[in-house]
Amino acid sequence: MTPAMDPSQVRWAIAGILAVFFTAGLSMNIVLTALPVIVSDLDGNQIHYSWVVIINLLANAASTPIWGKLADMVSKKRLFQCAAVIFIVACLLAGFAPNMEVLLAGRLLQGTAMGGVTTLTMAIIATVVPPRERGKYAGWLGLCMTTSTLGGPLLGGFIVDVSSWRWCFLIGVPLTVISGVLLTKVLQVVEEKRPVKVDYLGSVLLVASSSALLIWLSFAGVEEYFAWVSWQSGAILFGAVLLLALFALVERASSEPVVALRMITNRTTFLALVSSVCIAVSLGALPPYLMQYFQLGRGLGPTEAGLMLVPMIFGNLVATTVTGRWVTRSGRWKRYLVVGAVVLTAGLLGLAAAAGSAPVWLTGVVLFVVGLGFGAQMQNLMIAVQNTVPVTRVGQASSLIAFFRTYGGAAWNSVLATVMAVQVGTLAVATPTVGHGDPTYANAGAVAFLVAACISLPAIISNALMREEPLRTTI
The missing domain is CATH 1.10.287 (Helix Hairpins)
Incomplete structure (x- = not known):
C-alpha cells in the first residue's frame, strides 16, 4: 500500500531514483577507458587489471536477488537510501585508494550498491505506478541504462585526458547526495509490514x-x-x-527463500528470463567489441569511436519511449516484444554484413536499428513479469530480470571475447592507429556481430510463445 502521491510528487520521486540509478550505472563503465592509467599509477598487475571489472560484476549479479528479497520484506525507501550510502562510501574508497587492494574493495562495494539500486529502482516504480501506467517511465529508465553503459567509457577517457582518474569515482558522490535528499523529501512509500526472516x-x-x-x-x-x-x-x-x-x-x-523458484515456473516469467538473457548480448557484451572494431578495424580515434555509439543510444531512447506510451494506451505488450526481437536480430545481422568495408555512416544507421530492437524489449519485459505477481513480490520479480540480464551480459561478453581472440590471433595486443584500420580486426568484428545475432535469435521464439495478459490498472 502507498499513500496518495500527486503526479508531481511521483515525477520528482522517480527523477531522484533515476539520478542515482544513472550514476551507479555510469560508475560500472566509466572506468573501462581509464584502467591502463589506474593500474599503472597504483603499481598493479594483469590480474588486478582484470579484477577491477570482474569483482564489480560479481558483486552486482550475486547481490541482486538478495536486495530483491529484502525489498519485499522491509521499506523499499530505506533500502534504496542504504544502497545509495553504500555507493557513496564505495566511490570515496575507490577515489582515494592508495593501492589496488583498496580500489578492488571499493569496486566490490560499488557492485553491491548497484545490485540494490537496479532492483529497488524497478521495485519502487512498480510500487507507486500501476502496470498500465509504467510504460511512460520505461523510456527514461531505458535511457539511463543505455546512456550509462555506452557513455561511461567515453566520459572516462575524457576525464583521464583532462584531469585525474580519481574523478571517475568521485564524480558520483555529489549527484548521489543531491538525489538522495530529493528522494527522502518526496517519496512516500508505506508498505505492508512483514517479519524480517533472512x-x-x-x-x-x-x-x-x-x-x-x-x-x-x-x-x-x-x-x-x-x-x-x-x-x-x-x-x-x-x-x-x-x-x-x-x-x-x-x-x-x-x-522465506531468496529466490521463489515457483515464480520461475510461471510461463511469462520463464520466457521473459530467457529473452532477457538473449538480448543482453547487445547491451551487456557488444559495446567493448564495437569500440575495438571501430578503433582497430576502421582506424577511428577514441572520441570518434565513442560517438559511433550515439545512434544506438538514440535508437534505444526512441523505442523505449514510443513503445512505452503505446503500452500505456493499449495495455498490450507482446507485439512490441516480438517485433523488437526481430528488429534486434536483423540489426545485428546487418551490422555483421556492414562490418567489412561499408561506409562508417552506414554502420551508424545499423546501430540505430539495433538500439530500436533492444529498446522495444528491455523495460517491456520487466513490465510483463511484474504484471504476473502481486505488489508484495514485485521486488523478487524485478531482481530476477536484473539478475538474468547481468549474467547474460557477462556470459556473452566471454563468448565474444573468445570469438575475437580466435579471429585475430597474435594481433589481440595491437595498438590503435588513427586513420589506419586493420582488415583482420574488421573481419573479426563481422564474425563477432554474426555470433551476437545468433545469440539474440531465441528471443524471437521466447517472446512469441508468451501468453499475453492485459496490464493491471491498479497497484
Whole structure:
C-alpha cells in the first residue's frame, strides 16, 4: 500500500531514483577507458587489471536477488537510501585508494550498491505506478541504462585526458547526495509490514554458486589462466553446479527463500528470463567489441569511436519511449516484444554484413536499428513479469530480470571475447592507429556481430510463445 502521491510528487520521486540509478550505472563503465592509467599509477598487475571489472560484476549479479528479497520484506525507501550510502562510501574508497587492494574493495562495494539500486529502482516504480501506467517511465529508465553503459567509457577517457582518474569515482558522490535528499523529501512509500526472516544459507549459496560460474566464464579459455578443457575449468564448473543444486534444495525447503523458484515456473516469467538473457548480448557484451572494431578495424580515434555509439543510444531512447506510451494506451505488450526481437536480430545481422568495408555512416544507421530492437524489449519485459505477481513480490520479480540480464551480459561478453581472440590471433595486443584500420580486426568484428545475432535469435521464439495478459490498472 502507498499513500496518495500527486503526479508531481511521483515525477520528482522517480527523477531522484533515476539520478542515482544513472550514476551507479555510469560508475560500472566509466572506468573501462581509464584502467591502463589506474593500474599503472597504483603499481598493479594483469590480474588486478582484470579484477577491477570482474569483482564489480560479481558483486552486482550475486547481490541482486538478495536486495530483491529484502525489498519485499522491509521499506523499499530505506533500502534504496542504504544502497545509495553504500555507493557513496564505495566511490570515496575507490577515489582515494592508495593501492589496488583498496580500489578492488571499493569496486566490490560499488557492485553491491548497484545490485540494490537496479532492483529497488524497478521495485519502487512498480510500487507507486500501476502496470498500465509504467510504460511512460520505461523510456527514461531505458535511457539511463543505455546512456550509462555506452557513455561511461567515453566520459572516462575524457576525464583521464583532462584531469585525474580519481574523478571517475568521485564524480558520483555529489549527484548521489543531491538525489538522495530529493528522494527522502518526496517519496512516500508505506508498505505492508512483514517479519524480517533472512535465508542466510540460501544467500551464501547463491553468492558462491553465481560467483563460481562468473569466474569460470571470465577466466576459462584465457591463456594466462586456464583452458576451457582443463582440470581447473572442470573443478570450478563442477563446484558451481554442485553449489547451484544445493541452492535449489535449500530454497525449496525455505519458508522465506531468496529466490521463489515457483515464480520461475510461471510461463511469462520463464520466457521473459530467457529473452532477457538473449538480448543482453547487445547491451551487456557488444559495446567493448564495437569500440575495438571501430578503433582497430576502421582506424577511428577514441572520441570518434565513442560517438559511433550515439545512434544506438538514440535508437534505444526512441523505442523505449514510443513503445512505452503505446503500452500505456493499449495495455498490450507482446507485439512490441516480438517485433523488437526481430528488429534486434536483423540489426545485428546487418551490422555483421556492414562490418567489412561499408561506409562508417552506414554502420551508424545499423546501430540505430539495433538500439530500436533492444529498446522495444528491455523495460517491456520487466513490465510483463511484474504484471504476473502481486505488489508484495514485485521486488523478487524485478531482481530476477536484473539478475538474468547481468549474467547474460557477462556470459556473452566471454563468448565474444573468445570469438575475437580466435579471429585475430597474435594481433589481440595491437595498438590503435588513427586513420589506419586493420582488415583482420574488421573481419573479426563481422564474425563477432554474426555470433551476437545468433545469440539474440531465441528471443524471437521466447517472446512469441508468451501468453499475453492485459496490464493491471491498479497497484
